[in-house]
Amino acid sequence: xxxxxxxxxxxxxxxEIHGELHTxxxxxxxxxxxxxxxxxxxxxCSTHRNHLHAIAKGVDMRAMLAEIFEKSTGLCGGYGGHMHxxxxxxxxxxxxxxxxxxxxxLGHAYGAQxxxxxxxxxxVVGDGAVNTGAFHEAMNxxxxxxxxxxxxxxxxEWAISVPFSAASAxxxxxxxxxxxxxxxxxxxxxxxxQVVDAFSNAVQRGRAGQGxxxxxxxxxxxxxxxxxxxxxxxxxxxxxRRRAADPIERIKATLIERSLATAAELDGIELSISNSMAEMxxxxxxxPSPNAADARRYVFVN
Amino acid sequence: xxxxxxxxxxxSESLHLEMERDPKVIVxxxxxxxxxxxxxxTRGLQKKFGSQRVVDTPISESAITGMGVGLAxxxxxxxxxxxxxxxxxxxxxxxxxxxxxNHYMSGGRIRMxxxxxxxxxxxxxxxxxxxxxxxxxxxxxxxxxxxxxxPYDAKGLLASAVESDDxxxxxxxxxxxxxxxxxxxxxxEVPAERYTVPIGEAKILRDGRDLTLITLSGTVAPAVLAxxxxxxxxxxxxxxxxRSVVPLDMVTVIExxxxxxxxxxxxxxxxxxxxxxxxxxxxxxxxxALKSVKRLAVPDVPIPGAVTLERAxxxxxDSIEATILEMVDKR
Numbered sequence: 001x002x003x004x005x006x007x008x009x010x011x012x013x014x015x016e017i018h019g020e021l022h023t024x025x026x027x028x029x030x031x032x033x034x035x036x037x038x039x040x041x042x043x044x045c046s047t048h049r050n051h052l053h054a055i056a057k058g059v060d061m062r063a064m065l066a067e068i069f070e071k072s073t074g075l076c077g078g079y080g081g082h083m084h085x086x087x088x089x090x091x092x093x094x095x096x097x098x099x100x101x102x103x104x105x106l107g108h109a110y111g112a113q114x115x116x117x118x119x120x121x122x123x124v125v126g127d128g129a130v131n132t133g134a135f136h137e138a139m140n141x142x143x144x145x146x147x148x149x150x151x152x153x154x155x156x157e158w159a160i161s162v163p164f165s166a167a168s169a170x171x172x173x174x175x176x177x178x179x180x181x182x183x184x185x186x187x188x189x190x191x192x193x194q195v196v197d198a199f200s201n202a203v204q205r206g207r208a209g210q211g212x213x214x215x216x217x218x219x220x221x222x223x224x225x226x227x228x229x230x231x232x233x234x235x236x237x238x239x240x241r242r243r244a245a246d247p248i249e250r251i252k253a254t255l256i257e258r259s260l261a262t263a264a265e266l267d268g269i270e271l272s273i274s275n276s277m278a279e280m281x282x283x284x285x286x287x288p289s290p291n292a293a294d295a296r297r298y299v300f301v302n
Numbered sequence: 303x304x305x306x307x308x309x310x311x312x313x314s315e316s317l318h319l320e321m322e323r324d325p326k327v328i329v330x331x332x333x334x335x336x337x338x339x340x341x342x343x344t345r346g347l348q349k350k351f352g353s354q355r356v357v358d359t360p361i362s363e364s365a366i367t368g369m370g371v372g373l374a375x376x377x378x379x380x381x382x383x384x385x386x387x388x389x390x391x392x393x394x395x396x397x398x399x400x401x402x403x404n405h406y407m408s409g410g411r412i413r414m415x416x417x418x419x420x421x422x423x424x425x426x427x428x429x430x431x432x433x434x435x436x437x438x439x440x441x442x443x444x445x446x447x448x449x450x451x452x453p454y455d456a457k458g459l460l461a462s463a464v465e466s467d468d469x470x471x472x473x474x475x476x477x478x479x480x481x482x483x484x485x486x487x488x489x490x491e492v493p494a495e496r497y498t499v500p501i502g503e504a505k506i507l508r509d510g511r512d513l514t515l516i517t518l519s520g521t522v523a524p525a526v527l528a529x530x531x532x533x534x535x536x537x538x539x540x541x542x543x544x545r546s547v548v549p550l551d552m553v554t555v556i557e558x559x560x561x562x563x564x565x566x567x568x569x570x571x572x573x574x575x576x577x578x579x580x581x582x583x584x585x586x587x588x589x590x591a592l593k594s595v596k597r598l599a600v601p602d603v604p605i606p607g608a609v610t611l612e613r614a615x616x617x618x619x620d621s622i623e624a625t626i627l628e629m630v631d632k633r
Contacts, residue, residue, distance in 0.1 A: 043372070077409030086408035093375060093412075097399050103365045104400065107372015107380075114328075114354060114378075121372070134395070137365035144360065298410040299443050301467040 001028040001052045002248055003270075004061060007277045008051065008068055008082075012227045016069050016285070021082060022049040026222030027154055029247035031056040033195035034122070034152070037203050041119040043091035043108035045101035048083045049154075050094040053124045057092045059085065062280055071287040078290035079298060098159075099132030101125060102151060106138040109147035109212075120148040120206035128159030130173050136180075139212065143181035148206030151182075151214045152199065154189065156221040161233035173216040182212040189217030190247040193254075220245070305492060310479040312453040312492050313343040313419075316460040317381065319496040321351050327464055328373060330357045330366055331383025331419075340385055341421060341479040363389055367396035370416045371404065379415045381464060387422040387435045387473055401469045402444030416470075417463045422449070423475035423520045423570060424616045429604035432612075434519065437569075437576030439471045440547045446501055447547040449473040451522035452489025455545055458499030466501065475520035487526065502549035506558065510540035512630050513594075514558040516581055517568040518544040521617050525568055528622035537630045547577060552584050559590050564629055568617050569599035594629045598622060 005025050011017035024031070031052035038044065038057060046053040054064055059075065067074030068082040075085055083096035091108065095101050101123045108121035129135055130153060142149040153173050157164045170176055177184025183205060187194040195217050202213035220242040224231035231239070255261040307315070321327045329347055331339075335358035338345030348356035359366050363384060370380040384390055390397065401414050424432040439447045446468050450456040456474065463470035483490040488507050507522065508529055517525045522543045529539035540558050544551065559565050565585060567578035578597035585592065598617045606612050 043375070045372070074409075076407060076411065079409040080407040084407040086404065086412055088375065088408070088412045091375060093404075095400060097395055100368065100395055100400065103368020103396060104372040104375070106365060107369035107374075108376055109372070110369060111373050111376030111378060115376070133392075134364040134368060137360075137362035138368060141360060141362055141365045141369070298406045298408075300446070301405060301410075301413055 001031060001055055003273045003277045004051060004055060004065070007065065007281050009227065010281065011069050017082065018070065019081065021068075021227040022225065023223055023227070024049050024052040026243065026247070027156060027189065027219045028052055029192040029251065030152065030154055030189045030195050030217045030219060033192050033199050037199055038122065039119070040090060041112070041117050043105060043119070043121040045105040045108070045121070045123045046085070046092070046094040047098070047101060047125060047129070048094070048096045049126065050083070050085055054085050054087070054092055054094070057087070057090050059087045059090055059092050062284065065280055066284045066287055069284050070289060071284060072290040073284075073287040099125065099129035099134040102129065102135050102138040105149055106142055106147065109142060109149040110145065112148055113145070118207050120150055120203055122150045122152060124152045124154065126159065127153060127155040127157065127164045127173065128167070129153070130176075131167055139180040139182060142212040146209065146211040148209070149212040150202045150206055151212070153214065153216045154219055155216050156219045158221060158234065160225045174214060177214045180212065182214050184214040184216070186216040186218065189219035190245055190250060192247065192251050305483060305494070307453065307483045307492060308480050309453045309456055309483070310339070310341045310343040311345070312457040312483065313460055313474065314338070314345045314347065315494070316457040317344060317347055318350065320461060320464040321347065321355065323496065324379060324464070326377060326379045327381060328355050328357070328378050329381045329383065330359060330369060332359055332361055332385050334358060334383050339383065341474070341476070343419070343474065343479065344383065363393035364396060367393045367401065367418070371396060371400045371414065374414050374416050375412065379464060381417045381419055384418055384420040386431055387420040388430050388433050390420065390435065397445070398442040402442050405468070406444060413467050414469045415467050417460075417472055418469070419460070419472045420474070421476045421479065422473045423477050424605055424612065425476045426609060426612060428607040432605035434473065434571040436471070436473055436547045437571045440577065444469065445548060446470040447473070448501055448545060449475070449519040449547060450545060451475070451478070451519050451543050452486050453483045453492045454489035455499050457492055458497050459501065459545065461496060462498045462501050465498070470501065473519065477520050487523070499545070502546045502551055504545055504551035504554040505543045506540060506554065507543050508539065508541040510538040510562065512538045512562055513564040513566060513626060514540045514542060514555070514562045515566045515568060515622070515626070516542045516544060516555060518547070519570060521568045521570050521622070524617065524619035525622055527619040528626060531619070531623050532626050535627070536632050537626060539626060550581070550584070552588070555581060556585065556588050556590055559585055559592070563591060563593040564595075565592060566596045566598065566625060566629060568622055569597070570617060571599060572602055573597060573599035574602050596625055596629055598625050
């Protein structure tokens with residue numbers, strides 16, 4: 001996941017990605033924790049910072065990278081761009097509008113209830129989204145209808161330049177859960193094991209018909225809100241201190257400490273991923289751009 | 303012989319037939335279930351199809367519209383009711399950023415077969431409950447927009463909207479919903495069985511040689527009345543009911559205006575940046591020779607409360623007749 005984001009970053013200075021790019025560097029443990037819990041029938045509705053969530057849902061990484069690099073071979077043929085990734089087979093969608101994915105996940109959750117297929121619907125949002133009306137409306141309906149909705153909040157403490165502490169009436173998001181008859185928990189989002197426990201519990205609750213859950217995973221956005229963000233709202237001291245708490249270094253240390261892997265093995269894995277991402281990028285770069293004559297396609301089906 | 307129905311019953315009949323035909327059709331909105339809609343347009347649906355397929359919701363339009371997106375992604379065909387079109391402001395995000403764009407943003411890979419059924423039009427309820435707003439929806443790419451003027455078209459256009467793979471904004475006129483079918487001078491004969499009226503096809507309700515009067519929804523009946531009134535002055539008006547705003551049936555419009563050379567667009571929506579300007583611009587772009595052009599629409603003011611003020615800004619048979627007389631001099 002880290003390597004995927006680092007690969008995306010290469011397209012910014014070259015203008016291969018000609019608009020905004022939002023990466024989730026530093027927030028990987030949260031997406032990694034979802035891996036393995038979701039089936040094809042479970043939906044995941046994501047945000048503007050969506051790459052890691054898509055990877056967790058199993059979306060094809062090459063197609064994603066091609067979409068982000070504005071190629072016709074992209075996941076959406078180049079019509080979406082990096083903020084708007086869709087994979088209908090995997091029930092993965094993203095929106096660039098903060099908070100707007102939660103009502104969409106609500107619809108998936110109601111679909112699961114209608115189909116009685118035991119599926120859950122996950123909305124991943126940032127801490128900025130929890131103060132939108134859409135978030136409240138969807139949480140309330142999910143509680144009222146006892147729907148299998150899981151809202152995973154990546155609380156990186158900053159909604160662009162406004163700190164969460166200044167934006168929220170409550171100290172935590174998790175403590176708001178009872179007002180929607182939901183289960184709420186706050187975890188350390190840098191600790192993949194804590195997130196795994198919380199996520200696994202929320203999925204179980206959803207599948208058992210016990211209603212919605214909110215998981216508030218505390219984390220830190222290592223880079224600016226978008227590539228090019230001057231990021232002057234956070235002090236250099238804060239950024240340096242918080243970046244030192246890297247979730248990937250943390251899990252590596254845990255694996256070594258428990259003798260599940262050696263440092264050399266982990267370095268080897270990292271190198272091999274880095275090499276395969278370099279190959280993927282080289283291959284994507286040789287793909288064609290979408291044809292300008294096709295810009296008016298797909299407004300309507302008929 | 304007309305059946306003993308009002309327009310809202312024709313809409314409910316259409317929904318009954320669509321829900322019987324396709325188990326994926328689900329109706330969601332405020333007061334659509336037990337009450338059967340504030341205008342009765344969803345009456346009997348919950349009793350027949352159950353509360354899972356006919357869902358009464360809290361007053362949460364963002365959740366309703368977002369839910370529609372999620373359900374469409376799950377393979378359902380949601381019919382979402384936004385009680386009054388004026389309320390779209392609280393949930394326009396899902397409508398224009400998701401429902402309208404998801405097909406495009408996915409490069410054609412996903413579809414949004416969603417109907418947003420909503421009531422517009424002026425019935426004396428002031429600025430926040432009297433708007434039409436079809437021009438607003440039409441401006442946003444990716445939405446089909448229909449606004450029927452009579453029971454026959456309402457039933458058939460709704461069937462087309464529900465079976466459409468594209469999102470359709472279906473705007474009822476509040477002044478017509480409770481009007482009895484037999485009181486319509488056109489479109490009052492409604493078959494009991496299912497039929498469709500194609501989206502994007504205008505209908506000529508009255509042939510004429512002197513002027514083409516283009517309108518839709520609640521101003522069609524006053525337009526026909528005005529056309530009949532000026533016939534006494536030997537002015538021969540062709541009345542064209544657009545029925546759909548998107549797609550706009552310019553083939554029928556151009557053919558009619560080529561014949562008459564005069565065009566009057568009557569629009570109960572706001573004047574500027576809207577339907578009337580769009581129709582006329584497209585006529586000009588098509589190179590149609592125009593002897594006389596006028597627009598009669600709400601003159602860029604909110605709909606006022608008092609009836610004297612309201613009548614001053616909302617087109618009616620008298621103001622339509624006066625405008626026609628300004629355009630065609632047969633003395």
